[in-house]
Amino acid sequence: MTLIRHDISRRAVLAASASALAAAAPVSQAATRAHQPFGLRVARIGLAAPSPGLHTTSLALRNVAVDVLTPGFDDSAANEAFHVASLAGHVVMLDGGDPNRIAARAEAAGVRLFRDHTIGGKRLIQLDPAVFGVRFETARHRMTTASVLGDAPVAGLVAACDDPEHAAALAGAILGVRAGRKAIDLGACRITFTRPEAGNGVRGLREVHLDASKAGYGPDVTLAGVTWRRG
Amino acid sequence: MQEEQAKRPCRVRHYVLATPDKDFVCNQLYDFLQLKPTPKRDGPGPTEAFGFTTSMMRVGTTLIEVVQPIRKPHQLHTFFEERGGKDGGFMAVMQTYDAEALRNRATAESLKFAMDMDFGGQRLMQFNYKDFGTRFEFYKYTPEENWWGNPLTGPYSDSPLAQEIVGAEVAVEQPTDKAALAARVFLARQEGSSIICVDDRRIDFVAPSETKLRGLTSIYLKARQRDRAGDVARIANVDFKLV
Numbered sequence: 001m002t003l004i005r006h007d008i009s010r011r012a013v014l015a016a017s018a019s020a021l022a023a024a025a026p027v028s029q030a031a032t033r034a035h036q037p038f039g040l041r042v043a044r045i046g047l048a049a050p051s052p053g054l055h056t057t058s059l060a061l062r063n064v065a066v067d068v069l070t071p072g073f074d075d076s077a078a079n080e081a082f083h084v085a086s087l088a089g090h091v092v093m094l095d096g097g098d099p100n101r102i103a104a105r106a107e108a109a110g111v112r113l114f115r116d117h118t119i120g121g122k123r124l125i126q127l128d129p130a131v132f133g134v135r136f137e138t139a140r141h142r143m144t145t146a147s148v149l150g151d152a153p154v155a156g157l158v159a160a161c162d163d164p165e166h167a168a169a170l171a172g173a174i175l176g177v178r179a180g181r182k183a184i185d186l187g188a189c190r191i192t193f194t195r196p197e198a199g200n201g202v203r204g205l206r207e208v209h210l211d212a213s214k215a216g217y218g219p220d221v222t223l224a225g226v227t228w229r230r231g
Numbered sequence: 232m233q234e235e236q237a238k239r240p241c242r243v244r245h246y247v248l249a250t251p252d253k254d255f256v257c258n259q260l261y262d263f264l265q266l267k268p269t270p271k272r273d274g275p276g277p278t279e280a281f282g283f284t285t286s287m288m289r290v291g292t293t294l295i296e297v298v299q300p301i302r303k304p305h306q307l308h309t310f311f312e313e314r315g316g317k318d319g320g321f322m323a324v325m326q327t328y329d330a331e332a333l334r335n336r337a338t339a340e341s342l343k344f345a346m347d348m349d350f351g352g353q354r355l356m357q358f359n360y361k362d363f364g365t366r367f368e369f370y371k372y373t374p375e376e377n378w379w380g381n382p383l384t385g386p387y388s389d390s391p392l393a394q395e396i397v398g399a400e401v402a403v404e405q406p407t408d409k410a411a412l413a414a415r416v417f418l419a420r421q422e423g424s425s426i427i428c429v430d431d432r433r434i435d436f437v438a439p440s441e442t443k444l445r446g447l448t449s450i451y452l453k454a455r456q457r458d459r460a461g462d463v464a465r466i467a468n469v470d471f472k473l474v
Contacts, residue, residue, distance in 0.1 A: 114259060116465040128255075 089205025089226045090134055091126065092157065092191070097138035097175060099123040105174045132171055133161030133193065133203045156190040158207035164193035237332035240418040241325045241369065243432045245287075245294030245380060246399060246450055248467045249307050250318035253299035256467045257286050260297070263464040263471060264290060267388035277351070283307055287380040289387035290452060291395030294380045296324075297467075320447025320469040322357075322366040323399060324379070325417065325429070330354045330371040336416050353378060363413055364403025364436065365447040392459070393452035397474065398433035400449035406436035444468075 103113060103125050114135055115126035124139035161167045164182040171191070172179025179185070183192040196203055208228045220229040250256045261268050269288050278285045282302045288295050298321065300307035310321060327333045333356060337344065345366070346357040357368040370379065377383040403409045410425040413434070419427040425436040439445045447469060454460050454473040464471045 112255065113465075114255075115262065117263070118463040121461070130255075 089157075089159075089208075090129065091137050092134050092159075092205065093137040093139070094175065094186070099125045099138050102127075102138055102174055102176070105176070109170055109174055111170060111174060127171075127174065129203075131161065132167045133159040134205050136171065136175065138175075154189055154208060155211045156192060156207075156209035157205060158192050158194055158209070160196040160203045160206050161193055162195070162203070164195060167193040237329040238418070239328040240420075240430055241327050241333070242430045243293065243323060243396075243399075243434075244326050244370075244372075244382070245296055245324045246320065246396070246447065247296045247298055247322035247324065247366075248318065248469060249298050249300075249310055249321035250467050251299060251311065252318075253284060253286055253297050256297050256318065257288070259464075259466045260288060260295060263392070263466065264288070264390040265392050266390055270386050287385065287387075289380075289382055289385065290390050290393050292382060293396035294324075294382055295396075295450075296380065314444055314446075314468075317444070318467040319444065320365060320399075320450075320467070322368055323401075323434070323447060325367055325369045326372050326375075327356075327369045328371065328375075330356065330369075333369055333416070336418075340412060340416055342416065351379075360446070363409055364401040364406075364439075364445050367413075367417075390455075392455060393473065394455055395453045396432070396450055397453050398435065398451035399447060400435045400437055400451075400470075402437050402439040402443045402445050402448045404439065404445070406438055410434075410436040 100123065103116065103123075106113060106125075106127055111131055112128040113125050114128050115124060115137070117124045119139075122139060124137065126135040126137045129135045159167075168179045168182050168184055171177075171184045171193075175184065177184050177186055182194070183190050194206075197206075202225065205226055208226055210228065210230055220227055222228070248256060257268070260266065266288055269286060271286075276284055278298070279301065282305045283298045283300045285296055285298045287297075298307065307321070311318065334344075334347070337356075337358070342358060342362055344356050345359045346355055346368075348355055350370075353373060354371045355368065356370075357366055360366045372378040401409075406425040410421060410427050413419060413436070414421040414427045417427065417429055419429045419434075421427050422433070427434050427436075433451075435449075437443065437448070449470040449472055451472050451474045454462070459473045462473045
């Protein structure tokens, strides 16, 4: 049974190190500059509710909202708390799933929940990033926060993890979506699992692929450890 | 003076979670409480000789300790086995100001300690978990305000989410009887049939259920933002409830 709608909206959260980005410019300025080649607009800059310790810059895409989060305190140790010891995207939020059913499937599959929170009476869960490279998050309420959506559709995401085939099979079974050998299909967006690059070993969300049929995209750009490229 | 110490109510100092994966649970707590990770000390920790590793963090004046066994057999493995392999709330650590008076009150109630020994120069007395649902471990602290985990001087950050740990819930059979017994032995104030107040903290005793195995099941945190009251994070099968 498919728990996630084909018109699902998704929000990828890219975590940025305060020390890495703030060294050159405030994160909001860095994000604005970095996404200009793709014609994206900044939808919102502010504090990430309900976490007063985080600053967020939301980028607007057609079907996905991207938040760049920056710890509000400039301390390298803080990055460990957000699982960003190495720069990479760390959360992929999925709207439309049933957290209770996904949690039950995760438990049956032996996958732990990194977060199991009830916020405002509604359940929010995140799957263990050790398995998938990213934390898949699903909640009872619609997560999209960007009030302005842009023109750039996201066609795919690439997540680095230790065992891509295992991750794809488990993600498909737990999220209730179609799984290929190393990828899962979320309607218009495909998430591909890959091994960490030789040398850096970084796990997490590493690439965002924008729809290649759209003209006017510039060269690849890397923001907060995530490379944006034409899909 | 000694008579006054004997009458001083006991005090909650910290709570202990037990897990086979300490790093995972600590990261969950850091994430929820928005704490900076507590720096790791160089070299082996003080508990490794006893077969487990430990990490501490602080909310207000109360510590949270996460423990993981590093050898078998160990009582922590027994704890997991009794819970079907699940991690969970393992212990409430309390402070007594007069060990002998506590011992006398326990004896008067026909209670026996699972442990009554010197530990790190302190007197440690642990009640059998079957008596109160979870392990209540008492110390006579010296110095009185800053011993295990160094709550006053340890390298802890302050949680932007929660001001203090103001209470806990323990699931145990016959919760009303256990609350009355705990009130007598811990010199606590009983409120209602199954709530005791220790100093300014409360402990609710409730009946176990399918989703609440016997033991330490919830920890109550005073939210800094009032609109977060009611939010809950389940970590290591313990509900961290913002109140």
